[in-house]
Amino acid sequence: MIPFNNTMDIVESDDQLGETSEEDSELSDGQLQEAFAKGLLKPGLNFATEEKKKSVNNVEGLKQCLADFRKNTLPWVERLDLVNLPAEDIVAKSEGKLDNKASGNINPDDDFQREMFFYRQAQAAVLEAMPRLQKLKIATKRPDDYFAEMAKSDQQMQKIRKKLLMKQTIIEKSEKAKKLREQRKYGKKVQVEVIQKRQKDKKAMMSAVKKYQKGMSDKLDFLEGDQKTVKGGPPGKGAGKGAGGQTSDKRP
């Protein structure tokens, strides 16, 4: 997220070596070898970094200045400021992790973790401020019939809503497509199985017929399975025809 935190390997290696490289730019080979053996030097070109300037930190001045311009006469109502740790992390708690209480522990590159931390801090602030505000009789919720200009215009909110809806529909569509794909896969499997079974039956039938033709067996049992269907077929068909005929008779 932050553009200024990706230091290059080369720079890093140089930071560690910074002092020695500044004292004399032409180090003896022995020294360099020693440094390499210790792992201070990394392969690659190294260049000298400038020594860090000593930064000013006038603590007394800061305190004095703060005391000068602080307005202690103002009540809390005017300022509405709060200092607080983040609220309890429910997710982390449920997962049995330790609660991340200090802001120093966050990884600033982990967007979700960082934003969650800010969110929890705001939550804690709200939880702390609500009773105080209610005690001071300051409204925290506007009534439904109180209309006033909002920070974002209605157009903007409409746009946001549209975007949210679109996102939702996209997700739904993709899920549907996924389901359909799975169904198709399953359907194909069933089809293949059916075809294979039919072929197997046909093969068995043919072999049985051949056997009969050669006179190896004089049973005609194998035909029964087929005959059954044939028998079952025509009556059904006939009934259907009859029914059709009846209906056709009835019509005129």
Add this chain to the structure above:
Amino acid sequence: MSALKRKRGGKGPGRNTKKVKLLENGTKPETTEMGQNKEITVPAPVSMGKWKNKERVLVFSSRGINFRTRHLMQDLRTMMPHTKADTKMDRKDKLFVINEVCEIKNCNKCIFFEAKKKQDLYMWVANVPHGPSAKFLVQNIHTLAELKMTGNCLKGSRPLLSFDPQFDKEPHYALLKELFIQIFSTPQYHPRSQPFVDHVFTFTITDNRIWFRNYQIIEEDASMVEIGPRFVLNLIKIFQGSFGGPTLYENPFFESPNMHRRLIRMSTASKLKEKQMIKDLQKLKKTDNKEEVSRDVTDDVFVTPADDKPVHVELEAPTVKVMKKNKHKVFKRQRNLLRL
């Protein structure tokens, strides 16, 4: 105009009987009014008390800001009803001119955006006549216009300010905290403000930077949605005066964007240089190898002394073998003739 406003703000609860009546009806002053007059009127924001804290913040910028900064500035103005705007400052003007501008505009706080090189944005936050002031580098700006942030709040409602506990630990952060409180908190009963508290500004210190976020309070049980804007402030220096004066604090972790870019450029250049060097070395090695092959020292290992064979010179020419060519050619021709 301002005098009129002041008058209206100054109206105490006992003075204007009509207003008091409306207020006594509870939280629905508009509906009763609409019922009486049968016409739509937009009442001024309800202010029951006296506006005491006359804090005014001037929010403006130098010339050469990009669209994002302009939007951010506009957003800050919508979020903070106690702000004033001014024309952009010329780049040539010295910074202490801002003090005079603030005085003319009757402001005692200032947020000044300074754009440099059309890419870096600096933000000055100052307590105007007497200081202190702080300079920040602004990074990662997201404005209200972005569609990712779905919250909304009343224009001009007062924010809660939430600070990281780290703000109390170090003196420079304590100073900044006080500065932020005085600038970002909307005065109570400000004529342009709304009487509700429905959003939170959070200031958190992570990675030696101050992260600003704005959340809408949806429910009392602290469920929230982000409104925006969001930005990250990287502290550079704190000065004792406003827009000048002795330096009180300098951030040791700050690396100027110019320097950062230079370092990146240098590292890429050195990488390329290294590659080139390696290539050259390899080329050199190759040529060396070829030379060695042409004059191999170990060649004479294979030179073995052998006996000379007697040279035999043939003095006579070898006997010529007479062979009959095309034995059947004659017949073939005859046949051909016969056919003809």
